[in-house]
Amino acid sequence: MRTLKSAALGLAVCATSAIAINAAELTIAIVNNGHMINMQKVAEAYTAETGVELNWVSLEEGVLREQVTSDTATGGGQYDVINIGMQEAPIWGAAGWIEPLEFGADYDIEDMLSPIRNGLSHNGTLYAAPFYGESSMVMYRKDLTDAAGVTISDSDNWNNIKAAAAAIHNPDDGVYGVCLRGKPGWGDNMAFITTVVNSFGGAWFDKDMRPTIDSDEWRAAINFYVDLLGTYGPPGSEGNSFNEILALYNEGKCGMWIDATIAASFLEVDGVAYAQSPHAGNPVGANWLWAWAMAVPAGSPNADEAKKFIEWATSKDYVLAVANHPDFGWGSVPTGTRVSTYAHQEFLAAAPFAEAEMMALQSAAPEATEVKPYVGVQFAAIPEFPQVGSAVAQEMAAALSGAKSVDEALAASQAAADAIMSEAGYY
Incomplete structure (x- = not known):
């Protein structure tokens, strides 16, 4: 290594x-x-x-x-x-x-x-x-969900979140159904994307620390992410991270945002409600x-x-x-x-976000498990991860922008991660 x-x-x-x-x-x-x-x-x-x-x-x-x-x-x-x-x-x-x-x-x-x-x-x-x-949580405009007749619950299913985003999406009035990180970086788009992958039952590496980015779980998660943000997010989302989305939210342009709990301290829009992060059957690792x-x-x-x-x-x-x-x-x-x-x-x-924030912090699960044999929720606590995460981040941004297909981005990500981990001597 x-x-x-x-x-x-x-x-x-x-x-x-x-x-x-x-x-x-x-x-x-x-x-x-x-x-x-x-x-x-x-x-x-x-x-x-x-x-x-x-x-x-x-x-x-x-x-x-x-x-x-x-x-x-x-x-x-x-x-x-x-x-x-x-x-x-x-x-x-x-x-x-x-x-x-x-x-x-x-x-x-x-x-x-x-x-x-x-x-x-x-x-x-x-x-x-x-x-x-x-940690991370859902921050949504309850006035918009109420008007659309939809609800968002704690630990909701991702499909319900997508349906809610569709219901409140109104780009003609400058309101987008959901704003999510797309800017490439291991701590930018990959922080959020990793929680989505976790919630679909995926992980960065298997028990031998071999990358699993070409798995069915990753494919399902990234297809969902690209479709959700590409359909109901603001144009140019591949350039948006925390600060960009915070500005959009405070301009009234985001109906929903799933991101760092700390963002709640800086929201200036009335009627914001909070919910625990959604998942696709696996709640462990759905919030960072x-x-x-x-x-x-x-x-x-x-x-x-x-x-x-x-x-x-x-x-x-x-x-x-x-x-x-x-x-x-x-x-x-x-x-x-x-x-x-x-x-x-x-x-x-x-x-008003304090209770939801504390709940998210206490439910985060950084410990290694059989599914995720490394420490960390939205990252892996190994020296090589920033390099791996940064390489994959570029591919995910390319998939979101349409420059590559999801399958092409995943294949390139797997190859890059495999080369890094092999050179580092993990296998």
Whole structure:
């Protein structure tokens, strides 16, 4: 099997940076979504109190993953704090790429939701602290479903979801029945697509870690996905991921969206209702589990200051800082990480999605099973997965756009995944 470093070096070129030792400033690489953008404003108070200057590098999800992986793998030293997730944290921690995290008693690590904490740890050691956690769920316009005389239930059948999308689809009025991720990337379109495959009874690999993308389950799932989104989704869906769909939803153009639970914090349309993710007979893995977390690259000369910042930014006090900030409030606090957040009545009053979000988080199933012999819901926790997932993502986007047939895309995906896994020495 190839080393983790050799797998990562294929993703991008080395980046370098000159960072002063013991400088009272930190360079922080973040994903460009709402909670992370909000943090920049909330953290002005941290700088005022500590004197530590914070230099923010906000990147689109795919670009962030590539740059952070390259810089961390090569010891480039460009960043003091990095956003990573549950796919990378335990692998990078085991490889010594990122620093172990240990905080004071006031941090109350036992307050952290155990599925999130476990997913960011290796052998019981936390390597990345969660800024927010998420599963996935259905977010739909109840005014539209009521008007069309259709209902959406928890853990609904995919065929019922398709019928509901057809009923509320009205492109002449600028409303599309369903908006789903189509933009290629292992954490973009493949995050959602993998949950669909899971729900059809499929998996990425068999017990010998051979790809199973040419299986009947994958074929049924991808044909369904392409037909659903191609018929009842907005034009150009192969270019849409989280941020693009959030904008469409808030413009009133999406009747239904199945995506990260964290999206509910940013919906501005009235009458949104929530339901647990649908499936096609297999509910296990129909909803994902993820956390955008903060880690310190190994060898950072500012590691101590970086860990202090992470301790603050992922603490109970940070939740209160957002809740009490004049620009935000309880409806904008990062969720999915701490039990205590869900005990605040002010939060529950401001977050009608809280119960559905917690249900989804608790029902996610990242553990290995006979059907899925690897850890992870919408990813496989192996070093090679980003390469495999990225290759397949391009093929799925081609199938969605019509550039390839589903069968052609699946055959190309199987061949690419097989070559990667074979070269890595799995068989």
